[in-house]
Amino acid sequence: MENKMIKILGIILMLITGNLYAQQIADKDKKSVQKEEFVRKYLSPVRIVWQSNSSEGSIKNIGQLLKEGNGQADLSSTALCVLESNATGKPSFLVDFGKEIHGGLQLVTGRWENKRPVKIRIRFGESVSEAMSEIGEKGATNDHAMRDFVTELPWLGKLETGNTGFRFVRIDLIDENAKLHLKEVRAISVYRDIPYLGSFKSSDERLNKIWETGAYTVHLNMQEYLWDGIKRDRLVWVGDMHPEVATINSVFGYHEVVPKSLDLSKDITPLPGWMNTISTYSMWWIILQHDWYMHHGNLDYLKQQQPYLQGLLRQIVSKIENNKEKLDGVRFLDWPSSEDKQGIHAGLQAMMVWSLSVGKELSIILEDGETASLCETALSGLKKYVPKHNNSKQAAALMALSGLMPAKQADKEVLSVGGTKNFSTFYGYYMLQAQAKAGNYQEALNNIREFWGAMLDLGATTFWEDFNMEWKENASRIDELVSAGKKDIHGDYGAYCYVGHRHSLCHGWASGPTAWLTEHVLGIKVTAPGCKEITIKPNLADLDYAEGTFPTPFGILQVKHTRKANGSVHTEIKAPKGVKIIK
Structure with a gap:
């Protein structure tokens, strides 16, 4: 009997320790998953924006850089981009990666005769004008992230460098009487590989694009912590976090970057x-x-x-x-x-x-x-x-x-006066929220289209630290060289800590319309802790339909609202088990 009891106790101990080991493995795997959530995606340029003229040295076969690369130097490649300088001229060019990204640059080289490293200057820019600027010119800076520096490239090799927010890159050959053979120039996009669980689609494509742009703006700022901007300041600013977290709740659902950032702010x-x-x-x-x-x-x-x-x-x-x-x-x-x-x-x-x-x-x-x-x-x-x-x-x-x-009084006396005049990218969210509380959904939608839509019209792929509608007059787009007689939308405007090119063009606090459209057009409002109760009251204003999804701890909530011929709205709801819907 005693031996039998010992065997039973041994089996129990094995089961317990086995479970403990399994839990340890699960915890380790969980940490590993969180760590490996960051991915590096390599992007080839989508266009050559500008290149120096022949008097500043030669550039041959620059179209090679637009081809999809593999990041590998080799002995067989012959159709390379060749930059050649002389005693008086040093060539340079500017490429566009098509959208704002966070990360750096990968350069793959070929062979040249003397095999010595070749010196280049790299300038990252959120706009064409920033990438073309000198440090100190119209506020251009290396604050918080190095975006303008000189480095060397190896013969028949590869260099990865940079850690900032950018869309455009200018490369200058610095050495005199030198040749540089470039096989590839690719952006390294560093981001969290997480699904967009929330969505928004309506009869207005402009609003759809604004929702997506706000979501993408915050996604880029979900780095080690929840930053305000990927170029500047790359810091945890708690006020900035409020509209960012509203967007995260609407798009990604739970994510550890939020409590991690809240706890950091408390701890310091x-x-x-x-x-x-x-x-x-x-x-x-x-x-x-x-x-x-x-x-x-x-x-x-x-x-x-x-x-x-x-x-x-x-x-x-x-x-x-x-x-x-x-x-x-x-x-x-x-x-x-x-x-x-x-x-x-x-x-x-x-x-x-x-x-x-x-x-x-x-x-x-x-x-x-x-x-x-x-x-x-x-x-x-x-x-x-x-x-x-x-x-x-x-x-x-x-x-x-x-x-x-009273919200109606605030809207009538102040918020609706002058449309989007005196709006701001941060507090614009609360202006929209107050208009919604006043029941003025149509005016709020018009303001979103005009104010945030204007940034899209100027070439934005993420929303900016600040914007003023007056800036738009006679202004160049951020994705083009500034023409004579036009205003530089990036370099000529801004104030306080964001003068000129120091201005962040990817700032999470500007994402408010994403959360607002989900809450007020789709009508999804959490009314009990943990999304156990959600009230759905759509406000289509002038839209024919709006549909989308919303992440909850219980799964994805789906809604679709369609305006009928008589003006009433037909609503379809598919809610996960555990969520009580109030209409």
């Missing part, structure tokens, strides 16, 4: 500091925690935030005097409004109301009655004081969304 900002030194950015962190919990329902993760959340909410409450915000740190909404002190004050008052309202909700969920009560008391006072919006669309939007001002 001990209280009483403000995230990124900006008080509103700490408030955006609270709102992001609420949005993330609503979409994914991870209570364990939310509980991990409780000590910091509790301290941050108390810190915000301590910055109230006589029912008015008295926030320290950098007082900031967005750059275009940064000189409007009254508008900023109104916006900060609204942000306090918004963040303390969701902070109260989170405290209730976390069974922290004391903090919830503290928030409620502060809110009752804050709502008694309604500052003047000073005709700031940023302030009016926040006041409408926080309930400090």
Whole structure:
């Protein structure tokens, strides 16, 4: 009997240790999958934009660079692109890879007589004008990422270099009296290989393209952390994250880059500091925690935030005097409004109301009655004081969304005045949200078409850090050389930290229309934590139909809305099991 028991215990132990080993393997595989999610895709140029004239040295067979390559130098290739310099002329050319990408450049070389390395200069650009510029010219810089530098190429070999955001590359032969044989010049696109689970399609192709462009903009910024831009700043800015996360929730569903970035911001900002030194950015962190919990329902993760959340909410409450915000740190909404002190004050008052309202909700969920009560008391006072919006669309939007001002009033007095005049790529999202709250879906759609569509008209494949409709007048496209008498849309505009070519043309905070179209045109709104309940109320405005998908923890939600001859809308819904649909 004793031997039998020993054998049974041995079998149980084997099963336990086997399961532990299996779990260890699963955990290891999971980490490996996360690590291997980044892929490198090689892209050949789609066109030669420009090449130097014959007086600056010769370029032969440049069309070879447009052919699909394999990244391998060999002894058999004869039809190579040959650049040859002399004592007075050094050739150069500019290629277009067709769309904005994040990554670097691969150059494959052939043979030349002296076998010595050949020196070249590489200039990456988000626009043609940036790739053609000198450092310091119209704001061109190497800040955050090296995009203009000199390197050497080996004889009969390969070099991979660069780590920035770009679409265009200019290459100059630097050595005098030298020959360079180029077999290939390919972009290395580095991105997360993840599926687009969400989708949007309507009777307006312009809106469809805008939705896709916003999704792609954020996808490129989902690098090691969730960045604001792939050229500049390549940092985790918490305010920028709010529209980015709204887009991620609408397109990709759960992704670890979000909590990883939220946690980084918390870990590097001990209280009483403000995230990124900006008080509103700490408030955006609270709102992001609420949005993330609503979409994914991870209570364990939310509980991990409780000590910091509790301290941050108390810190915000301590910055109230006589029912008015008295926030320290950098007082900031967005750059275009940064000189409007009254508008900023109104916006900060609204942000306090918004963040303390969701902070109260989170405290209730976390069974922290004391903090919830503290928030409620502060809110009752804050709502008694309604500052003047000073005709700031940023302030009016926040006041409408926080309930400090009726949304219809904010829309009539401020948001709809002048159409997209004084819109911004970041706060444009909240202006659209406020117009939706006012029921003005048609005007919001028109604004999306005009403002974000204008960037597409100027050659954008990702949305920009900032944009002003006045810039469009007599402006060149970003994918062409600037003609005499025309404005350089990239180099001639911009302000504050984004003057000229320093301006990021791939900025995640500009993706708002992607999330907005999913929420308001498809009408998909999460109304219970973890997507257990979703309300669907479409708003087609002037569209004939709209359809799409939405990722939930339970699977993909599908909707299709079609306008019937009598003007009513027919809706078809296919929801995954576990999601309750409210119409």
